[in-house]
Amino acid sequence: MGLEPNFTPDGGDWICAKCHVPLEQIKVQALYMHSAFDVILPRCPSCGLTLIPQSLAEGKMAEVEALLEDK
Amino acid sequence: MLEQSQLHAIESRCTQEAAPRCRTACPLDMDVRAFLDHLAAGNMRDARKLLERHLPLPGIMTAVCDHPCENACLRRDLGGGIAVSALERFCMSAVSTQTKPLIRPPKGQKLAVLGAGLAGLTAAFDISHKGFAVTVYHEGEKEDALRAAFPALDDSTMSEDLRALEKFHVSFVSTVLDESLLARCSEEFGAIFVDASVCSFAPAKDAVDGSTLVWKEKICCGGWTSQTPTGARYASASSQAGDGRKAGITIQRLMTGVSLVAAREGENRENRLHTPLDGVSPLPRVVPAGDAYTEEEARREADRCLRCSCMQCVKECPFLQKYKEFPRIYARKIYNNASVVRGTRTANVIMNGCALCGQCEVICPERFSMADLCLQARQDAVERDVMPASAHEFALEDMAQASGPESAFLLEDQNAVAQGTHGTSMFFPGCQLAASRGNQVLAIYRFLREALPGGVSLYSTCCGIPAHWAGREKLFDEHASILRKDWEACGKPEILAACSSCMAALKKALPEATVIPLWSKIDALIAEPFVCSAPKTMSVQDPCGARHDHEWQRAVRSLAAKAGIQIHEATRAGEESACCGYGGLVWNAQPDLADAMAQKRAGEFSFPILTSCIMCHDRFATETESWHLFDVLPQTANADLHQEKSAPGLSARRAGRAALKEAALEEFLGQKPSNRYDNEPILLRIPDSVQRAMECRYILRQDAVEAVAGIEKSGAKFLNRENNHILGSWRPRNVTFWVEYVVDDDGGFTLINAWCHRMVVAGAIQPATKVIMEEKVHA
Numbered sequence: 001m002g003l004e005p006n007f008t009p010d011g012g013d014w015i016c017a018k019c020h021v022p023l024e025q026i027k028v029q030a031l032y033m034h035s036a037f038d039v040i041l042p043r044c045p046s047c048g049l050t051l052i053p054q055s056l057a058e059g060k061m062a063e064v065e066a067l068l069e070d071k
Numbered sequence: 072m073l074e075q076s077q078l079h080a081i082e083s084r085c086t087q088e089a090a091p092r093c094r095t096a097c098p099l100d101m102d103v104r105a106f107l108d109h110l111a112a113g114n115m116r117d118a119r120k121l122l123e124r125h126l127p128l129p130g131i132m133t134a135v136c137d138h139p140c141e142n143a144c145l146r147r148d149l150g151g152g153i154a155v156s157a158l159e160r161f162c163m164s165a166v167s168t169q170t171k172p173l174i175r176p177p178k179g180q181k182l183a184v185l186g187a188g189l190a191g192l193t194a195a196f197d198i199s200h201k202g203f204a205v206t207v208y209h210e211g212e213k214e215d216a217l218r219a220a221f222p223a224l225d226d227s228t229m230s231e232d233l234r235a236l237e238k239f240h241v242s243f244v245s246t247v248l249d250e251s252l253l254a255r256c257s258e259e260f261g262a263i264f265v266d267a268s269v270c271s272f273a274p275a276k277d278a279v280d281g282s283t284l285v286w287k288e289k290i291c292c293g294g295w296t297s298q299t300p301t302g303a304r305y306a307s308a309s310s311q312a313g314d315g316r317k318a319g320i321t322i323q324r325l326m327t328g329v330s331l332v333a334a335r336e337g338e339n340r341e342n343r344l345h346t347p348l349d350g351v352s353p354l355p356r357v358v359p360a361g362d363a364y365t366e367e368e369a370r371r372e373a374d375r376c377l378r379c380s381c382m383q384c385v386k387e388c389p390f391l392q393k394y395k396e397f398p399r400i401y402a403r404k405i406y407n408n409a410s411v412v413r414g415t416r417t418a419n420v421i422m423n424g425c426a427l428c429g430q431c432e433v434i435c436p437e438r439f440s441m442a443d444l445c446l447q448a449r450q451d452a453v454e455r456d457v458m459p460a461s462a463h464e465f466a467l468e469d470m471a472q473a474s475g476p477e478s479a480f481l482l483e484d485q486n487a488v489a490q491g492t493h494g495t496s497m498f499f500p501g502c503q504l505a506a507s508r509g510n511q512v513l514a515i516y517r518f519l520r521e522a523l524p525g526g527v528s529l530y531s532t533c534c535g536i537p538a539h540w541a542g543r544e545k546l547f548d549e550h551a552s553i554l555r556k557d558w559e560a561c562g563k564p565e566i567l568a569a570c571s572s573c574m575a576a577l578k579k580a581l582p583e584a585t586v587i588p589l590w591s592k593i594d595a596l597i598a599e600p601f602v603c604s605a606p607k608t609m610s611v612q613d614p615c616g617a618r619h620d621h622e623w624q625r626a627v628r629s630l631a632a633k634a635g636i637q638i639h640e641a642t643r644a645g646e647e648s649a650c651c652g653y654g655g656l657v658w659n660a661q662p663d664l665a666d667a668m669a670q671k672r673a674g675e676f677s678f679p680i681l682t683s684c685i686m687c688h689d690r691f692a693t694e695t696e697s698w699h700l701f702d703v704l705p706q707t708a709n710a711d712l713h714q715e716k717s718a719p720g721l722s723a724r725r726a727g728r729a730a731l732k733e734a735a736l737e738e739f740l741g742q743k744p745s746n747r748y749d750n751e752p753i754l755l756r757i758p759d760s761v762q763r764a765m766e767c768r769y770i771l772r773q774d775a776v777e778a779v780a781g782i783e784k785s786g787a788k789f790l791n792r793e794n795n796h797i798l799g800s801w802r803p804r805n806v807t808f809w810v811e812y813v814v815d816d817d818g819g820f821t822l823i824n825a826w827c828h829r830m831v832v833a834g835a836i837q838p839a840t841k842v843i844m845e846e847k848v849h850a
Contacts, residue, residue, distance in 0.1 A: 012791035014798070023789070032830040041832065049787050050832055051798065052809065057828040065829050069419070069459030 005060070006040040010053045016044035023051060030061070033068040078406045081444060084437040085399035089343035091379035093155065096143035096340070098313020099132075101125045103140050103155055110158060110373035115366070119166040122159060127196035127312060128189075128232040133159040135189070135221040135308040145346055145377055151356040153376050154364075161364040177204035177240045180326050183256045184208070185248055186266025188216045189308055190294025192236070193315025194264040194322070199239035201323055206242050206260070208252060209269075213243040216269045220306040248272075257290070262322045265292040268311060282338070283331045284318040291318035345436045346379040384431035384439070387649060389667040390424045390657070391431065391441065398431065398439045405448045422448040423462045424664050427540055427655035428615035433646050445655070449542025460805060461829060463541035465769045466659040468804075469725070470537040473502035474550065478728035479532035481557050482739055487526035493562030494526030498589070499577065501570035502533040504685045506724035509731035511701040512569075513738065514710035515593075519567070522596045528561050529739075531731060534568075534576035540656045551580035558584060567592050571616030571623060571684055572654070588617070590626035590683055590700065594633075601705045603634040605698050610641045610676040612691070613648040614684035621645075627683045627700065634703050639678050649675070653686035662767070670694055689718030720762065722772035752780045754819030755812075761822050770808060770825050777803060778810045779820050796823055805829060 004027055015022050023042035028050055030037045042051040052061070093103035102125060109118035126132040136156055144152030182198055184191045187209035195205045209216060214229050237243070246252060250272045256263050265286065267273035276295045279286045286292040293314025297307040317338065324331050357372035359365070364372065384398065385391040391398070405422055425445035432440040452458040472478055484494035498519055500512045512531070519527045535550035558566070558581055565585040568574040577586045609631065617623040624645055631638055643649055649672045652658055652665030673680070673694035680697045682688040691697040701707040719727060733744040755776050757765070765775065782788050782799030789798040798811045811824040 012796070013793045014789045014791050017788045017790040017797065018786050028833055030830050030832045039832075047787075048833075049789070051789055052800070052807075052828065052832060054809070054824065054826045057809065057826050061828045061830050065461065066459075069461060 004038040004040050007042075007053055007056045007060075009042050009051060010055050014042065014051060016047060016049055018049070019044055019046040021046050026050075032065060035068055037064070075406075078402060081439075082399050082402045084435070084439040085381075085397060085402070086343045086345055086437060087381045087397040088399055090340075091344055091346070092143040092145060092342050093140035093153075093379075095342050096139040098139075098309050098340075099126060099316055100338075101140070103153075104376065104378060106162075107153060107155070107158070107373040107376040108378065110162065111370055111376065113366075113370055115162060115166045116169050118162050120169045122162060123168070123170045127193040127316065128236070130163060130228040130232045131189070131192075131217065131224065132308065132312060133163050134224055134228055137307050137309055139309055143342075145348065145379060146354075146375060148353075149348070149351055149377075150354040150375065154356055154372055157359070157364055158369055158373055161366075161369045164363070165366060165369075172200060172239075174239055175202040178202050178326075180261040181206065181259070182262050182264075182322060182326070183260040184264045184266065185253060185256065186216060186269035186294070187213050187243070188220060188266040188268035188294050189306070189311040190268060190315040190318070191264060191266030192217070192233075193312040194266075194291075194293075194319045195241050195315075196236060196239075197316055197319035198322055199236065199241045203323075203326065204240040204242075206244055208244050208246050208248060208256075210248055211245065213245070216266075220268065220311075221308065253290070262289040262325045263291070264315070264318050264322060265290060266294045266315075267292055268294045268296055268306060282335060283321045284314060285321060285331065289325055291321050293318050344379055345381045345383070346377065347381070347383055348377075351377065381436075383434050383436075384441070387430060387434060387643065388441075389671050390426060390664060393424060393664060393667075394421060398435075398441055398444075401441065402444055405444060409448060409451055419452070419457075419459055419462075420661070421445070422452070423459075423660040424657060425655050426615070426650040426652060426657050426665075426668060428650035429618060430615065430643075430647060430649050433618065442655070446540075446542065449540075450544055451542075453542040453544075458542065462660040463537070463543075463656050464659075464805065465721075466537045466656045467541060467543070467546070469721075470502070470533045470535070470550075472725050473506070473533040473728055474535075474553070478502070478505070478725070478732055480529075480732045480736060481532075481561070482529040482735055483561060484520065484526035484528050485739065486520075492526070493564060494523075494528045495562075495564050496523055496525060496527040496567055496592075497558070497561055497564040498527055498529050498567045499534070499569070499573055500529075500531055501568065501573040501685070502531075502728060503689070503724070504569050505531045505731045506727040507685050507689055507719050508699070508701055508707075508711050509727050509734065510710040511707040512731060513734060514707045515589075515701070515704070516735075518596075518706040519592075523592075527567075528564065529735060530557060530561075531728070531735070532557075534570070534573035535580060536572045536576040537656060539576060539579070540654070547576075547580075554580050569685075571614040571620065572686075574620070574623075575616050588620065588623040588626055590630060591622055593704065594626040594629045597630070597633060597704075600633045600635060603636070603703045603705070603708060605634060605636055605681070605703045606679045606696075607635065608637045608639055608678050609681040609698070610639050610678045611644065612641070612651070612672070612676070612680050612682045612684075612687045613645055614682070614687055615648055615650040615654050616684070618646045618648050623683070627681070630700060630704065631681060636681065636703070638681075641676050643675065651684075651687040651690040653690055658690075659769075665690075673697075692718045720766040721769065722762075722766075725771065725773070751776050753783070754815075754817070755779055756815070756819060756821040758821070761824065765825050768825070768827055770827055774801075774803070774808050775810055775822055775825055777801060778808045778825075779812055779822070782810070783820075802831075807831070 024045045025040050026043040027040050030039050091104045106121045122129050138156040140155050141152035146152050182203050182205045184195045184207045187207050195207050199205045248270050265273050273292050279292050284291045284293045294311045296304045354375050357368050359368050422445045425441050427442040429442050487494045516529050535547050538546040567589040569589040574586050613624050652668035658665040669690040673691045680691050683700050688697050688699040736742040778801035781801050796811050800807050800809045806827050808827045812820045812822045
C-alpha cells in the first residue's frame with residue numbers, strides 16, 4: 001500500500017460524464033515549479049479525467065504552491 | 072544584488088537596536104532597560120542575574136555607583152529619571168547571588184595591576200574572569216584605596232567581593248606603589264594596568280590613548296578622578312570602573328595578539344536610538360516610605376521606565392507589524408534571502424508585502440526606506456528568476472488588459488487635428504479610473520475640451536506602474552517606449568494625470584514631459600464656488616503617490632473649499648499619509664495585508680473621506696463613507712452613480728475599461744460599438760455570492776464563461792448524480808480554473824462554484840489547452 005496522500009471528492013456521487021463510469025481513487029502526479037508529487041485522486045478509470053476537490057486546491061495544494069514558490 | 076557593505080549602510084539607518092540613553096551613559100554598558108523590565112515584571116532573580124553579568128564587583132559597584140544613567144534618562148523631565156541606583160541596591164539586598172561563573176585554570180601569561188582603586192579592581196575582575204592570573208599591588212590593606220575614595224562603602228560588601236575575586240586567581244600584594252615597582256613589573260608581567268587614582272607616577276589622562284588606554288607598550292592606565300563644573304575633584308565610580316573595563320579589553324587583546332583597535336566602535340557611547348515622547352505624561356518618582364525600596368515600590372518605580380524604543384514606522388504600518396520585527400531586521404532577512412542559492416526563501420513574503428508607499432521614510436528620523444529596500448529586492452528576484460510567479464501575475468495580466476487593444480485608446484483632439492496641429496494637453500485618466508468611473512472620465516474630458524482652447528487629447532492606457540512595482544523593469548521600459556511613441560506622436564503635450572501613481576510612472580517614463588495633477592488644472596478652470604451634495608465636513612486622504620506633491624494636495628483642498636466642504640485634517644496627512652493597500656501590488660501578492668492597510672487607514676478618519684485617487688476611494692468604500700473628487704465636481708458628480716459603499720470588482724473593472732473605449736470612440740469619432748460584452752459564447756448566470764467568492768480568488772467572469780464554454784464543447788466533465796451538478800476544469804494560462812454549474816431549462820448555465828490552483832495534475836485539465844508539459848520535472 002502506498003503512502004501517498006489520498007483525496008476524495010468534497011461530497012456527492014461523481015461519475016465521468018463522458019464515459020459514464022464511477023470515479024476511482026488512482027495515483028497521479030502533480031507538478032509544480034520543477035517538483036513532482038504523487039497523490040491519489042478521484043479519476044475516471046476509462047479516460048483518465050481527474051478531479052481536484054476544492055478543499056485540496058485551496059488547502060494542501062495552495063500551501064505546497066506557496067512553499068515551492070519560496071524555494 | 073545588494074553588497075554586504077550596502078546592507079550595513081541601510082541597516083544602520085534603523086536605530087531600533089541601538090542602546091537606550093541609560094545604557095550609552097553607562098561606561099560599563101549596563102543593560103538598564105532590561106534590568107528595569109525584569110524588576111517591573113517581578114522577575115527579581117533575572118534582574119540580579121543581569122547585574123552580575125554586566126557589573127564588575129557587583130556588590131561594591133551597586134553601592135558606590137554615581138549612576139550617570141539617571142541623568143540621561145528620558146523620564147528626567149517627565150517625573151524624574153528612574154531611580155536606577157536605588158533599584159540596583161534593592162535588587163542586591165532582596166536576592167542572593169544567582170550566577171556561578173566558571174573558574175578556569177589560569178593561562179600562562181601573568182598580569183599585574185598597580186593600585187586597588189575601583190579602576191584597578193575592575194581591570195583585575197575582568198581579566199581574571201577571562202582566565203588570566205592577576206597580581207594586584209596595593210599600599211597598606213587591600214581595602215584602603217576603596218575606603219578612601221568611597222567612605223560610605225561598608226566593609227562586609229567590600230570583603231565579600233574581594234574574597235570572590237581571590238577565587239579567580241587574583242592575588243593581592245602589599246607594597247609601595249612607585250616607579251621602581253612599575254619597572255620590576257614590566258620585566259615580570261605580560262601586561263600592566265596602572266590605577267591613576269592611587270599611583271602618583273601615573274600620567275595625566277591626555278597622555279594615554281583614549282580608545283585603548285595604552286600608556287606605553289604593554290602598560291595601560293586609567294581611573295583618574297573626575298572634576299565637577301566648579302573644579303572640585305571626586306571619584307566617579309562609573310567612570311573609574313569604565314576605565315578599568317576598557318583597559319581590561321586592551322590587555323586581553325595584548326595577550327591574545329588581537330588588534331587593539333579593531334571593532335571597538337561599540338565602546339563609543341553614542342545616543343542613536345530615537346524615542347518619540349509624544350503623549351507621554353509625567354509620572355513622579357516613587358519615593359520609598361522607609362530607608363530603601365520595598366519590592367512593591369521597586370516594581371512601581373521600575374515600571375516608570377519608558378522602555379525607550381523607536382518603532383515609529385512600525386506603529387503606523389500593518390506590513391511592518393505583520394512579521395513582528397523592525398526595518399533593521401527586515402533588511403537583514405531580505406539580504407539573507409537574496410543570498411540563498413537554493414533553499415527556502417523565507418523573506419519573499421516580506422519584500423512582496425510592502426506597499427512601496429514611502430510613509431516609513433517620511434516618519435523615520437533617519438529616513439529608512441522600506442520601499443527602496445523591497446523594490447530593489449523584487450528587481451533582484453526577477454532578474455535571478457526566483458520571484459514567485461503568483462505574487463503579481465494577476466496585476467500584470469490586468470496591466471496587459473488595460474494597455475491592450477480591448478481597453479487602450481488614444482483620442483486626439485479632432486479640432487486641433489483638423490487645423491494640422493495637436494492638442495497642447497493630454498488627459499491621462501489612468502487604468503483604474505477608466506475601469507471604475509468611465510462616464511465621469513468622459514464628462515471631465517468634455518469639460519476639458521471646452522475649457523482648454525489649445526485642445527486636449529484623451530489617452531487611456533496603463534501607466535506601467537504595476538510593472539515597476541513588480542520589480543519588472545524590462546517590462547516597464549517596454550511599456551514606457553509605447554507611451555513615449557504615443558506622446559511624441561501627439562506633439563509632446565503637457566499631461567494631466569488623475570492618479571498619483573500614474574504621475575510617478577509617467578515622470579519616470581517620460582522625464583522631459585510636463586506632468587501635472589488634473590486637479591490643479593481643474594482648480595484653475597473653476598474659479599467660483601459651486602454646490603455639491605457631499606457632506607459639509609470631510610477628511611482628505613492624500614494618496615501615497617502624491618505625498619511629496621504639495622501642488623496636488625493644495626489643489627484638492629482648494630476644490631473642496633469651493634465645494635463648501637470643510638476639511639478636517641486626519642492624523643498623518645500630507646507627506647505622512649498612509650497607503651490604502653493598493654500600492655506596491657500588495658492587493659495582489661497579499662490581499663489580507665492590503666485589507667488590513669485599508670481598514671487601518673480608513674479607521675484614522677473621523678469624517679467621511681474625500682479621495683483624489685480612485686483606488687483609495689474604491690478600497691475605502693467597503694470600509695466607510697468615501698467620496699472621490701469626481702463625485703463632488705459639478706462637471707462629473709452626476710455622470711456616474713456615486714456608490715459610496717461599494718467598488719467595482721475585478722471583472723467589472725476590465726469591462727469598464729473596454730466600455731469606456733467604445734463610448735469614447737463612438738462619441739468623438741463616431742465609431743460603432745462592437746458590443747463584444749453582449750456577445751458571450753454562452754449564457755452564464757453568476758449569482759452575487761458566487762461572484763464575490765470569485766473576486767477573492769481572482770477569477771474573472773470571462774474565465775468562468777470560457778471555462779464552461781470550453782468544457783461543454785469538449786465534453787470532458789464530471790457529473791454529480793445526486794444533484795446533476797457538472798464539474799470541469801480549464802487552464803487558459805498558468806492557472807487551472809474549476810467550475811461547478813448546472814444546465815438551466817433555457818439552455819443557459821448557472822454557476823454554483825468556482826476555484827483555482829496553479830499546480831498541474833495530469834488528466835485534471837482540458838487537453839485542448841496544451842499546457843500540461845510546460846512544467847519540467849527537476850531530477
